[in-house]
Amino acid sequence: MHSKKRKVTSGKQSAAGRALKATNRLARKATIAKGKLPESGLRHIAWSAIEDEELNPLLFRRFVVGQNVMVARLRLMKGCLVPQHSHYNEQISCVLEGALKFVIGGKEIVVHAGEVLAIPPNLPHSAEALADTVAHDVFNPPRADWINKTDSYLR
16 A cells, blocks of 8 residues: 655745735736636637737737736837836747847847747846837736736836
């Protein structure tokens, strides 16, 4: 007879763990889409069903939030500047059209259509649209500041 090893815990969750669960719970509720979410969490959403959020005259976004990840569709007009910032979320930026110039650690990285940039958590970065650009950004965990609209650095 085999016995399974069980992880012994104190039954207490860390403050970071509680904060992450609260953020993810809020993120799931705050997905910007028309209509209600199915109870199962499974969703099939057309980007056209989500309204553009104008953050400033040169920057527009739409996003969908899952249980542990968020995907955003961003439209940046040529000359749009995203000031230096950092966040505890891992970020994957996929440029679909145009080009973005990122500045990370004093180094310029130009990401063109069809290219991807993976940005680790807590790494300060900025971006500039070198042309009218469409990009998808994926975040894990979801960006609570975007969901709560406390992302003043973009506005």
